[in-house]
Amino acid sequence: MSSAVKIFDTTLRDGTQGEGISLSVEDKLKIAQKLDELGVHYIEGGWPGSNNKDIEFFERAKQLSLKQAKITAFGSTRRKDTDPADDVNLNKILESGVSVATIFGKSWDFHVHKALQTSLEENLAMIYDSVFYLKSKGLEVIYDAEHFFDGYKQNQAYAMQTIQKAAEAGADWVVLCDTNGGSMPSEITRIVTDVAAQVNCPIGIHAHNDCELAVANSIAAVHAGARQVQGTMNGFGERCGNANLCSILPNLQLKLSYTCISPEQMTQLTNTARYVSEIANVHMPLNQPYVGSAAFAHKGGIHVSAILRHAKTYEHLTPELVGNKQRVLVSELAGQSNLVFKAQELNLDLDMQNAQTKQVIQEIKDLEHQGYQFEGADASLELLLRKASGQVEDVFEVKSFKVSIERHRDQAVRSEAIVKLAVKNEEVYTVASGNGPVNALDNALRKALIDFYPDIQRMHLSDYKVRVIDEKDATAAKVRVLVESSDFENTWSTVGVSENVIEASWQALVDSLRYALTGKTAVTPNKEREAERSGLLNH
Incomplete structure (x- = not known):
């Protein structure tokens, strides 16, 4: 037959x-x-x-x-x-x-x-x-x-x-x-x-x-x-x-x-599954076999240590055969092997005997204990790892921010945000409004940075999720905010955690902008502004 x-x-x-x-x-x-x-x-x-x-x-x-x-x-x-x-x-x-x-x-x-x-x-x-x-x-x-x-x-x-x-x-x-x-x-x-x-x-x-x-x-x-x-x-x-x-x-x-x-067509399986899901506006289960984003994801330190030696130890199939890829998750369950793998993905040279590297491992575990989750926030994790390796600098410093919400009779609720930043030795003060406090903060943050990084207008917030971490604390509970940002070429996710949903959102927004400005996305500095600053400083 x-x-x-x-x-x-x-x-x-x-x-x-x-x-x-x-x-x-x-x-x-x-x-x-x-x-x-x-x-x-x-x-x-x-x-x-x-x-x-x-x-x-x-x-x-x-x-x-x-x-x-x-x-x-x-x-x-x-x-x-x-x-x-x-x-x-x-x-x-x-x-x-x-x-x-x-x-x-x-x-x-x-x-x-x-x-x-x-x-x-x-x-x-x-x-x-x-x-x-x-x-x-x-x-x-x-x-x-x-x-x-x-x-x-x-x-x-x-x-x-x-x-x-x-x-x-x-x-x-x-x-x-x-x-x-x-x-x-x-x-x-x-x-x-x-x-x-x-x-x-x-x-x-x-x-x-x-x-x-x-x-x-x-x-x-x-x-x-x-x-x-x-x-x-x-x-x-x-x-x-x-x-x-x-x-x-x-x-x-x-x-x-x-x-x-054909084998070549089989490598399009994951892409096709996600394409159909996107068109249908239905979220694919993370753990869907073969094509889910977690189908070849590894979290436990012992597992990761083994797959670094040979992927077959914890994978029944080479993920690339179906167009998927191996992922290593970093969390409170992570050991050094997880960070080694992530560092290799990012072409970072992490010395696992280095005290600063060990401190990062502990910091990640402490943050996860507080409610952070880096499995769905790779950009926030990458910022931590790059900081540990000395490959990222703070392109801006947050001095302060303030949000107000106002509703006049028979009018829609409006929010206003005031943001004060230090950018390249300049202090920037901006005010912006939005249809909600997070939108207002996002607008104010961009407004403060756009003269220095005009391409920032190419990025936008594409998804925003809030998760209550401990429901028994009711309205005083910590919340975890996941922000997904996109430009025309890339998508990245960041995380923030606080008892205050505005603060958690602010953390995730700031990380999103910091990541965009590391050169990992299509956002680039304003060369004319850089030249102008150099001339002013020379005078």
Whole structure:
């Protein structure tokens, strides 16, 4: 049996049924292009018979320059007691202009009686007629046997009849669906093995994740003979989601030696997963296998000491194979090995026997004990390490800051910040307003520095998070503020901790600006101002 497995992505259709996920036509076109670059074989674009958005997608998708993926339209078998040539949904698939149709039909007798409210014989006719009609129009037809495993367990003979009818009508694929997501891997293996022996048609698997087994069930089905796997990027989908292609792809190809996509395309997996997540405006879990930012992250000092000798000691796979990278986290659990690794990443020469280096290790542990968290604030950590190695200077000194909040009758609340800095031996005093105290401080800080560093206008605060560290202290609790900043080329994160949320925010903002001015970003000094200062000093 061939070891090649076709990948069918339904992120744009089944994935959008997940709670909180909505994609515009433009979003769907961008994701389709990205999935094609990843190397998937089929991209299910939507259901043209259900809404105008999907009709527009299929029309515009004709202009996409896809290298290999086939766009497929989704629909159902004909309505009961209706000629397929008169069925609106089937004809919408034809009008979409796709070369591949994916239609679903009922495999579970319970559904035939309760949902369709028709006879078992009419359901068989609906399946046969629909597949035959689409095949007669020249389309490749993928038949999704909805609720197949539940149907098989309740009425094996009838469930088998439904997919045999699809195969007899000329279906190119029969896909067995665990629609309720309740089957166990052992059941999947047994049933797919039985189907593969009886149906003269290539088999696929479509699994849902209601028992946290969609990936395992998909792999079990491939072992039993399935040669198409349907799923979504990041496991998006209704209820608990669909089978996660971000885990299925590397498991099949890198662990089990099946051929899915090229090795070069596999290195795009992490990038694609994060791209889709970004477009969908959904945060990826840090610990998502293979593609999560923590998938190859190491925190414990003993672990880090070992991976410095050989990564294989605590990594099951070379992260670069899936486009990810190894990360070492620095925290209260860190030993010297963690700092050695981070220093190597930053091309810093840290002498671990040096008293100042040891002091930095202790300082990091003390700060984490106070509530700081450097795992998500690499820029703040880098500033500490560069300070320890003597490679960073304070480009400005904070003399003082003040924030006021004012609300006049029938007007919006406004904040004003006053900041006094020492920059290159000059004292700078600025006032700025904002729609909140943090925004006002950010504006005042930039205003104070912009004459010295005009490129600072290229950076902006892209994310702001506040976390209460000890909830039992209520409004007197310490808070941790994480600030993410960006320019046109880079993103960096900084942290601040205090019982006062303004103070914690100020710490993170100041670190963000300090990091930008170390030359690690696109922010550069004002050369004219530097020359002017030199001339003034010479006089």
